Amino acid sequence: MAEREDVLEEALRMLREGATLEEVTTRYPELAPVLRAARILEAARPPAPSLRAELASRTAFLQRAEALRSSRRPWAMVLLGGLRYAPVGAAIAVMLLIAGLLHVLAQGSLPGDPLYGVKRMEEQVWLALTLDPVERRLVEETMAARRWEEYRALAQRRGSGTVSWEGRIEAMEGTTWRIGGVPVEIFPETEILGPAAPDQKARVTAFLGPEGQLIAVRIQVISETPVPTPEPTGTPAETRTEPPTPVPTRIPRPTPTPLPTATPVPTATPLPPATAMPTPAPAKTQEPTRTPQPTRTPEPTRTPKEEEETIEWKGVLQAISGSTWIIDGRAVQVTGDTEIRGDPRVGDRVEVKARRQADGTFVALKIERED
Amino acid sequence: MGGVFLSERIRWGRSTVETFLERSGTVTDEQALLARARSLDPEALSELHERYYRMVYFYVLGRVGERAVAEDVTAEVFLRLLEAFHRGRGPDRHLAAWLFRTADHLVAEHHRAHYRHPEVPLEEDWGGSKAAEEEGDVVTRERVREALNHLTPDQRAVILMRFWMDLPLARIAQELGKSVGAVKLLQHRALAALAKRLKDMRNDDGGA
Numbered sequence: 001m002a003e004r005e006d007v008l009e010e011a012l013r014m015l016r017e018g019a020t021l022e023e024v025t026t027r028y029p030e031l032a033p034v035l036r037a038a039r040i041l042e043a044a045r046p047p048a049p050s051l052r053a054e055l056a057s058r059t060a061f062l063q064r065a066e067a068l069r070s071s072r073r074p075w076a077m078v079l080l081g082g083l084r085y086a087p088v089g090a091a092i093a094v095m096l097l098i099a100g101l102l103h104v105l106a107q108g109s110l111p112g113d114p115l116y117g118v119k120r121m122e123e124q125v126w127l128a129l130t131l132d133p134v135e136r137r138l139v140e141e142t143m144a145a146r147r148w149e150e151y152r153a154l155a156q157r158r159g160s161g162t163v164s165w166e167g168r169i170e171a172m173e174g175t176t177w178r179i180g181g182v183p184v185e186i187f188p189e190t191e192i193l194g195p196a197a198p199d200q201k202a203r204v205t206a207f208l209g210p211e212g213q214l215i216a217v218r219i220q221v222i223s224e225t226p227v228p229t230p231e232p233t234g235t236p237a238e239t240r241t242e243p244p245t246p247v248p249t250r251i252p253r254p255t256p257t258p259l260p261t262a263t264p265v266p267t268a269t270p271l272p273p274a275t276a277m278p279t280p281a282p283a284k285t286q287e288p289t290r291t292p293q294p295t296r297t298p299e300p301t302r303t304p305k306e307e308e309e310t311i312e313w314k315g316v317l318q319a320i321s322g323s324t325w326i327i328d329g330r331a332v333q334v335t336g337d338t339e340i341r342g343d344p345r346v347g348d349r350v351e352v353k354a355r356r357q358a359d360g361t362f363v364a365l366k367i368e369r370e371d
Numbered sequence: 372m373g374g375v376f377l378s379e380r381i382r383w384g385r386s387t388v389e390t391f392l393e394r395s396g397t398v399t400d401e402q403a404l405l406a407r408a409r410s411l412d413p414e415a416l417s418e419l420h421e422r423y424y425r426m427v428y429f430y431v432l433g434r435v436g437e438r439a440v441a442e443d444v445t446a447e448v449f450l451r452l453l454e455a456f457h458r459g460r461g462p463d464r465h466l467a468a469w470l471f472r473t474a475d476h477l478v479a480e481h482h483r484a485h486y487r488h489p490e491v492p493l494e495e496d497w498g499g500s501k502a503a504e505e506e507g508d509v510v511t512r513e514r515v516r517e518a519l520n521h522l523t524p525d526q527r528a529v530i531l532m533r534f535w536m537d538l539p540l541a542r543i544a545q546e547l548g549k550s551v552g553a554v555k556l557l558q559h560r561a562l563a564a565l566a567k568r569l570k571d572m573r574n575d576d577g578g579a
Binding site for chain 2: 004005006008009033034036037038040041042043044045046048049050053054056057058060061062064065066068069071072
């Protein structure tokens with residue numbers, strides 16, 4: 001096949017070079033019809049287009065191109081005009097990105113963290129923008145729940161654990177109750193077992209909040225005296241009316257009770273912020289390395305001379321709330337007469353020598369950091 | 372014959388083809404030219420029009436047979452090219468093939484419009500005034516045009532570029548994006564089909 005096309009090409013070349021059709025067809029008789037058709041085709045070649053027509057076409061072509069170019073320019077101008085604001089747009093984008101990052105990071109912040117203020121500011125804005133009363137209440141409840149989680153997380157971070165004591169409910173004002181002479185904050189999440197009312201005896205389990213306040217995790221009313229109907233505000237009614245025994249407890253009952261359960265007299269509490277009968281809550285300790293379980297139950301050794309008044313124990317300084325220090329799960333009152341050695345800090349292991357008051361609370365005589 | 376063919380190829384290769392490609396541009400040049408034309412660069416568009424106008428004109432004239440119509444259709448082909456460039460379309464290589472396809476569409480549109488609204492052309496053929504032409508030539512050209520319309524677009528493009536535009540095989544292959552061998556084959560088949568069609572027409576006309 002390729003040979004036949006090459007032969008045709010050779011025959012056509014001969015024709016172009018001046019050979020007559022007869023000469024070529026004599027040489028290539030099989031190509032005679034094809035060569036005759038080629039001759040006819042060449043003979044029918046039309047003249048070249050007129051210069052006028054070509055110029056007219058060229059002019060119309062270029063004019064149309066110019067019109068299309070002009071129609072493109074506005075877009076280019078829009079693009080270039082938009083580029084002028086590119087720095088502003090980039091700055092806004094960066095600010096939005098930073099704000100988004102701050103928002104995300106602030107959500108996990110706790111009181112005292114650098115971004116905690118951002119979190120609270122966002123909440124204030126959220127609250128301010130919520131005008132519907134029902135929704136506003138929901139927002140407030142959400143925020144209260146957040147505070148609770150924050151305080152618990154903070155207590156875990158500090159390793160302060162929980163502290164528990166028994167005492168009489170002296171006051172129930174709003175969200176702050178006074179039990180055994182110790183003010184304690186009540187949250188909606190606080191588990192209240194039994195009908196809480198003034199003068200009722202209760203066992204409190206609490207942890208230390210970021211501002212030194214004690215936040216109740218659980219209040220179990222253990223007095224069997226029927227009480228009319230106390231209605232402390234800020235506490236869910238349904239939790240207060242629960243029977244004391246069947247409610248599951250989130251915190252196990254502390255088994256070791258180093259001290260006899262002496263109930264402080266509510267009206268005659270000698271120390272204003274006194275804590276009553278601290279008992280350790282070993283299961284809630286978040287940092288077992290700092291507060292190891294085996295060493296968390298040091299049986300207070302009583303000195304021979306002050307067998308009934310003075311006890312000593314060793315443990316981790318878990319929190320300092322004003323004049324109340326929590327050492328190994330027990331609250332002890334620090335006064336001006338307390339001898340403090342070694343500049344103990346939260347987390348340090350200390351040795352305590354304390355005097356038990358008549359109401360069961362402890363007043364520290366000596367606190368020394370163990371090196 | 373083989374020696375003659377070989378010397379012919381050498382001659383084409385060293386003189387005609389290379390000279391023609393240098394003058395008309397290589398494939399790379401065509402792509403560069405099209406890239407500039409795509410951005411509606413006036414210089415590139417002007418060069419493009421100059422390079423392809425006659426090619427399109429002959430192709431269209433071979434189909435419509437009327438010079439005025441061929442000029443109008445050819446001008447319209449280039450305007451379509453501009454529109455395609457403006458919309459971000461159009462070819463980025465083998466421009467001649469694209470132009471011929473567009474010309475085919477426009478000729479088909481012309482035939483449809485002509486069928487609906489018949490017009491009496493001022494010029495009957497592409498050779499000039501009828502009075503100045505011999506009757507036999509007019510009949511021959513009309514037969515050729517009719518025979519051309521029965522070829523495939525590729526066959527028509529190849530033989531018009533070869534016999535009316537005097538383009539070498541290599542340039543035809545470059546413009547249509549085909550190999551030289553494929554162009555040779557198309558040329559052979561086109562001439563064979565043309566010969567058969569012309570013979571049939573002569574027989575129909577009583578051996579005229």
